[in-house]
Amino acid sequence: MSEYRAIVLEQRAVLPTGVERTFGREELIVSKTDLTGNITYANEVFCRVSGYQRDELAGQNHNLIRHPDMPRCVFKLLWETIANEKEIFAYVKNLARDGAHYWVFAHITPTFNAQGKVIGYHSNRRCPDRAPIEYFDGIYKQLKQIEDRHPDRREGLAASFNHMVGLLNQVGVSFDELVFAQTPR
């Protein structure tokens, strides 16, 4: 417990340096979490890219690596989708222990037990191309701005979420379709 606290406190102090880090095109960052998002498994690539040790990650909430540039509405959509037992794809900017950031093309799926009940989540993250990073970076900046405009966190989240849904409706696509449209084969 004391160790857990220590890492959380340290993480709060991590300031983004603006340094970008990437990983291999044939590599996967893999993690598994329980239903509340606490990490139960992290692979070697996760440890190397995020800068955390295996035993530091185990038991931590996945938002340990959340980058402050990320709009919260994306995570809201993400959680709502997997809670509905569906897979989701999203481009996400993550924060490493040393303040560097790394973009991932994340695929998150529910994990079912033999009885068909969801017992946790599994995430495979791939190294994205430059074009979709630029595209989603632009959208996320816009959403983040809307979110930060509200002094009340909940109102900010509702505003950015509505804006995101409005954008999708305007183009007439689902979030999934937008993500795949930006993802080269």
Add this chain to the structure above:
Amino acid sequence: MSSFLPKPLGNSVTSDLVREVTLVARGAAAGDLEPRILMIPDDDPLAPMALAINAMLDSLDAYVREASAALTAASEQRHHRRFIQRGMPGAFRRGAATIDLAAGAIAAHHEALAAIEVRQEGVISEQKSVMDANAQRIAGIAATIEKFAAGTRMLGLNARIEAARAGDSGAGFAVVADEVQAISERIARAAAEIATELKVFQTDSARASTEVRQKKTGENGRIHRDQRAA
């Protein structure tokens, strides 16, 4: 399962690790790709082996997840959901490319089917509108004939009245007038028969085009079911 477990080694930490590795690997062999080796002491000489097995499971797991998700999406006609080849090394990527090709073929097949449907619908409705127009024209001609027949009947009637007024000298003319009336009635009956036949034809053609549409829908259902089964 327990019979597969190795005998305990002298080093108890290593023994625990070997036990976990064995359980996870046996589980994977039996089709459970979910578990990973979680308790890996950094200083254990077998740690690299345990990490290598986890990495192997991650690749296998990702491949199976992608293959299943991509093909499910293809059968449900969500063609934007492809097999993501990024992150897949070597044979996994080659397998992914094959599955992506197959999913692409399913997408093309669906598109071709949809195009055929549109074309068929076009041809059927075009044929139907031509037939409808022809039937309408024939109905118009039949109505004109009926009108002429009625006129001719009236003419015959008038001729008979004139013949009666002329007395004996009009007797021969009365026979002609009777014939004119009889002919006009036969013409009117023939025109009425044409109109009846035309109505039957129009009903039949409407039913035929409905049946074609229903049959087509049934066939598409079968094709989609076959694809789901495959």
